[in-house]
Amino acid sequence: MLLDLSEEHKEHLAFLPQVDSTVVAEFGRIAVEFLRRGSNPKIYEGAARKLNVSSDTVQHGVEGLTYLLTESSKLMISELDFQDSVFVLGFSEELNKLLLQLYLDNRKEIRTILSELAPDLPSYHSLEWRLDVQLASRSLRQQIKPSVTIKLHLNQNGDHSTKVLQTDPATLLHLVQQLEQALEEMKTNHCRRVVRSIK
């Protein structure tokens, strides 16, 4: 599958051959950093002064590079397809190689970042537990009532939340049994066949 690059995109990327390959490598590093942490316009100004161009040009160059990397990572295109897609830009052999390397080096991390953009349910982070025995209450003395207190740690969109819950021994066993069945399910023939055939 080839990338479909718009005219505007090609224009922005046209800046890259005009600078040193070390600069392109640096742009690549900035692009990934911006994906991780968000963009920082001051960086553009500093680079613009050093390269003696407008900061807009630098920004477009970095953004063009970012988009190239994220689209390629999103679609998980092959090396060959990447090379063919970039070929149309008419860059030098050296620059093409550099871009490919940037793609391959950062693909995994970019995909992780992209996966965090999906519609999100809270996801499991960890769990703490505690055994308690209730001995008495205001309404009944001399009890022996075992229970398990659970602190469930969840993540959602970077926010951490905790839920404190309780359950009794019988339900605990039931939970373990049910969830073990859930794990076993992936090993069944049916699931294996589906996984094999969707590729």
Next chain:
Amino acid sequence: PRAGRPAASAAAPSRVRARPHQLSARRVSRGARVEGHGALTMELSEYVQKGFQMLADPGSFDSNAFTLLLRAAFQSLLDAQADEAVLDHPDLKHIDPVVLKHCHTAAATYILEAGKQRADKSTLSTYLEDCKFDRERIELFCTEYQNNKNSLESLLGSIGRSLPHITDVSWRLEYQIKTNQLHKMYRPAYLVTLNVENTDSRSHPEISFSCNMEQLQDLVGKLKDASKSLERATQL
């Protein structure tokens, strides 16, 4: 009563000895004291005592009426459907309704207190003797109490605040193929929903979360640890 007290802490004593000025009309501390099991005493108000004295009197309550009233008291406490109609029995019609109500309330109050303190037969007998119950009525009371003891303790044990309680779990296994941000994902994911019950508000919120295989294994592993710990603790 302090509603915010968690159930697991030491029980708030129902005696009010330390603060005589805050007594409600019912809990005047001149009531009969009964030594319960393990030197826990039950303090019962004059109101309860008077009610029992009337119940003891064959002139006010014959054997049949006594038994009916006793059963009505247990029914009011333990039967969720019960209402004022528990006292609507033809064999109770001849008794002054005010007296009937007083004795019914007294009996119910005592039963709750006895249940709370886990009173044994000798405790019950002692108190009833003090109220001038004859042997037959003491036996009747104790038998009736014994028959209802488990339900009573179960009811009392279920009252109180606790953390949201997990009652069940459901799960869903999916195979993720793509999102609009990410193609060719090809990985399994689980959606786990815990069914939770809140004791006071009777609400049933659900807690749902997603996890991958590794995370589910972690979750199950930890629950198994808790389970094993529980097993070991109960064998001690």
